[in-house]
Amino acid sequence: MNPSDILQLDRVVHERVRLAIMSMLAASPDLSFTEVRDALDLTDGNLMSHVRTLQEAGYLAVTKAYQEARPLTTLALTKAGREAFAAHIARLAAIVQHARPA
Amino acid sequence: MNPSDILQLDRVVHERVRLAIMSMLAASPDLSFTEVRDALDLTDGNLMSHVRTLQEAGYLAVTKAYQEARPLTTLALTKAGREAFAAHIARLAAIVQHARPA
Numbered sequence: 509m510n511p512s513d514i515l516q517l518d519r520v521v522h523e524r525v526r527l528a529i530m531s532m533l534a535a536s537p538d539l540s541f542t543e544v545r546d547a548l549d550l551t552d553g554n555l556m557s558h559v560r561t562l563q564e565a566g567y568l569a570v571t572k573a574y575q576e577a578r579p580l581t582t583l584a585l586t587k588a589g590r591e592a593f594a595a596h597i598a599r600l601a602a603i604v605q606h607a608r609p610a
Numbered sequence: 611m612n613p614s615d616i617l618q619l620d621r622v623v624h625e626r627v628r629l630a631i632m633s634m635l636a637a638s639p640d641l642s643f644t645e646v647r648d649a650l651d652l653t654d655g656n657l658m659s660h661v662r663t664l665q666e667a668g669y670l671a672v673t674k675a676y677q678e679a680r681p682l683t684t685l686a687l688t689k690a691g692r693e694a695f696a697a698h699i700a701r702l703a704a705i706v707q708h709a710r711p712a
Contacts, residue, residue, distance in 0.1 A: 511649055512630065512649060512650050512651060514626055514629050514633060515626055515627065515630055515651075517626045517629075522624070522626060524616055524619045524624060527619075528616035531613050531708065532613045534709060547614060549617075597706055603702065604702050607636060607695070607696075607699045608699060
């Protein structure tokens, strides 16, 4: 790995909170907004702002529905989001391996 | 790994350019400002700004000297910088492992 490869990391995915959100969503088909917010101890506004950034990048799908007359917002990675997350993890793995030669 | 552990990542180290700078410096005792700037294709101002952030965190030592009457600025990780980088790599390794169960 060349150090300048690190600069190829996708900014949208690399940011800590978004990496945590994508990491949670990579492990399930979808999660409710509330589940993600509570697991990461975020405010509604903070999660909403990261959700918007991920949506604009085409990485996240947001579904609004009603469950027992209460609004339910569901988050899921898109295909592009799963691919971007997998590519990011591969880059991080290369960085880790480079930093810790066996 | 809990997804909220990702939020424990050190912001100073996590940012892409600083991760690249620290990655280069972790592999050598020191490097000149010019070597780092050219390897990462940064401007003087951009590198200087990240150097300042790393210095303020206590992670980077900057030495100014003269070599054949020309100023030479040398960058090196401090002990705290090496520790912060190693801790960061350990956290990234945990994230990678969590995302890619064997």
